[in-house]
Amino acid sequence: MTAALRVALAGLGTVGGGVIRVLQQNRELITRRAGRPIEIVAVSARDRSKDRGVDISGFEWVDDTSALAACDADVVVELVGGADGPALALARATLAAGKGFVTANKAMLAHHGLELANAAEGAKVPLKFEAAVAGGIPVIKGLREGAAANAIDRVYGILNGTCNFILSKMEAEGRDFADVLAEAQALGYAESDPSFDIDGVDAAHKLSILSSVAFGMKPAFGDVAVSGIRDVIAADIAEAAALGYRVRLVGVAEAGASGLFQRVHAHLVPTHHPLAHVTGSTNAVVVDGNYVGRLLFQGAGAGDGPTASAVVADLIDIARGEFGPAYAMPVASLAEASPAPTGERRGRAYLRFTLADRVGVLAEIAAAMRDAGVSIESLIQRAAPEDGTALVVIVTHEAPESHVEAALERLRGSQSLAGEPFWMHILD
Incomplete structure (x- = not known):
C-alpha cells in the first residue's frame, strides 16, 4: 500500500477533536477510499493539558503553531481561526515549505485567499477549504466539480446557522430577538460576542468565497453589502407570516455585465421556496446553472461532526492526488470583480x-x-x-x-x- 498521508493539526477545539475522532472511527473505510492511510503525526493548541475527550498522546506536540509547517508532515490542517495572526502565519509558512494546506477558516480566506491560492499554485501543492463554507455540506466541491461545465447565474442561500436558529425560533414561538439570542448563547449556538454572526459578517465571508468559486472572480469580500438581523422584531416575523413569507438572512451573489453583486441581508422568503423551510442551525445553498438548472445543497452548517467530515474529505482528495486550483481555475484566470451598482436592481x-x-x-x-x-x-x-x-x-x-x-x-x-x-x- 502507498505510504500514509502524514497530517499536522493546528487547533484542538470542537472541530479539531472531531477530525481526530473521524479519522480513528472510520479509519478502515477512509484508508480504502483514499487508497492509503491518513495519519495525524503532530498537533498544536494553546493548552496541552486540557482534556478534549480524545487521546493525543501518540502525536508529537508542537508549542508554536507556526512550527507545524516544519514538522514531518505532508499536509497541515488549520483549525485555529481568525483572519490574521497565527492562522495566517501558519498558512504562509506551510505553503512556503511546499506542503498542502487544509483550512476551515472562512475569515482568513475572505481576506487573504487570493494570496494563499497564488502561493499554493507556485508551490504546486493543494489549498483546500470545503469546511470553510456551510460546514459539512459539499457545496465547494459541488461548484468546483459537479457544476464545472456550467455558467453559474446566481448563488444564494442561508449561510449562518446562528441567525437561522434565532429567526426560526422567533417564528415558531413568537418571541423577540434579544430573548432568543440569549437562549442561543446559553445553548452554545451563539458566541458571548455574537456580532460576527448576527451582523452578517460570517455569512459575508462565506458568500465571498462562494462567489469566487462560482463565477471565476477574485475574492472581493470588501464589496459585499452586509447587514444582519439585529433590527428584526417579533412583529416583522408575524407580518411576514401573514403575507405568506418567512424571514431569513440570505446571502445573494450574481455576476453580470454590470459587475459582481454580493449582498447579505434579511429577506422575506416565500413559503413555497425551499429556503423558507430551512430551520434551526441548518444551512442551505442554491446554485443556478445554465445547463444543470437549480441545485440545492442543504445540511448541518456547523458542529464538530459535519465540519470535521468536510476537513477529512479534503484530506482524502489530497491522499488520492485529486486537487486542482483552489478557486476552480488558476489565479491568473480569475477575473477582477468590479462591484455591480444596486440602484437599478x-x-x-x-x-x-x-x-x-x-x-x-x-x-x-x-x-x-x-x-x-x-x-x-x-x-x-x-x-x-x-x-x-x-x-x-x-x-x-x-x-x-x-x-x-x-x-x-x-x-x-x-x-x-x-x-x-x-x-x-x-x-x-
Missing part, C-alpha cells in the same frame, strides 16, 4: 415604520412613495401600543432599489417617524 420591498399615531401620517408616507415612483402593493397598520406609536408595514410593487431609497430619504428627519424605517428585500 428591481424588486419588491418590505418596509416597516414606527410612527406617531396621529392624523396625516399615512398620507405623508404615501406621498413620499408616490413622489419617488414607488407603488404600494399593501399597507398594514397595527393598533398603537401604550407609547403612542403605531406600527405600519408596507409591501411595495417591483421597483428599482434607488426609488425605494429615495422614498426613505424623503422621510428622513420627519417628525412623524418615531424610529428609523426598517427594510427587507423580498426574495423573488
Whole structure:
C-alpha cells in the first residue's frame, strides 16, 4: 500500500477533536477510499493539558503553531481561526515549505485567499477549504466539480446557522430577538460576542468565497453589502407570516455585465421556496446553472461532526492526488470583480415604520412613495401600543432599489417617524 498521508493539526477545539475522532472511527473505510492511510503525526493548541475527550498522546506536540509547517508532515490542517495572526502565519509558512494546506477558516480566506491560492499554485501543492463554507455540506466541491461545465447565474442561500436558529425560533414561538439570542448563547449556538454572526459578517465571508468559486472572480469580500438581523422584531416575523413569507438572512451573489453583486441581508422568503423551510442551525445553498438548472445543497452548517467530515474529505482528495486550483481555475484566470451598482436592481420591498399615531401620517408616507415612483402593493397598520406609536408595514410593487431609497430619504428627519424605517428585500 502507498505510504500514509502524514497530517499536522493546528487547533484542538470542537472541530479539531472531531477530525481526530473521524479519522480513528472510520479509519478502515477512509484508508480504502483514499487508497492509503491518513495519519495525524503532530498537533498544536494553546493548552496541552486540557482534556478534549480524545487521546493525543501518540502525536508529537508542537508549542508554536507556526512550527507545524516544519514538522514531518505532508499536509497541515488549520483549525485555529481568525483572519490574521497565527492562522495566517501558519498558512504562509506551510505553503512556503511546499506542503498542502487544509483550512476551515472562512475569515482568513475572505481576506487573504487570493494570496494563499497564488502561493499554493507556485508551490504546486493543494489549498483546500470545503469546511470553510456551510460546514459539512459539499457545496465547494459541488461548484468546483459537479457544476464545472456550467455558467453559474446566481448563488444564494442561508449561510449562518446562528441567525437561522434565532429567526426560526422567533417564528415558531413568537418571541423577540434579544430573548432568543440569549437562549442561543446559553445553548452554545451563539458566541458571548455574537456580532460576527448576527451582523452578517460570517455569512459575508462565506458568500465571498462562494462567489469566487462560482463565477471565476477574485475574492472581493470588501464589496459585499452586509447587514444582519439585529433590527428584526417579533412583529416583522408575524407580518411576514401573514403575507405568506418567512424571514431569513440570505446571502445573494450574481455576476453580470454590470459587475459582481454580493449582498447579505434579511429577506422575506416565500413559503413555497425551499429556503423558507430551512430551520434551526441548518444551512442551505442554491446554485443556478445554465445547463444543470437549480441545485440545492442543504445540511448541518456547523458542529464538530459535519465540519470535521468536510476537513477529512479534503484530506482524502489530497491522499488520492485529486486537487486542482483552489478557486476552480488558476489565479491568473480569475477575473477582477468590479462591484455591480444596486440602484437599478428591481424588486419588491418590505418596509416597516414606527410612527406617531396621529392624523396625516399615512398620507405623508404615501406621498413620499408616490413622489419617488414607488407603488404600494399593501399597507398594514397595527393598533398603537401604550407609547403612542403605531406600527405600519408596507409591501411595495417591483421597483428599482434607488426609488425605494429615495422614498426613505424623503422621510428622513420627519417628525412623524418615531424610529428609523426598517427594510427587507423580498426574495423573488
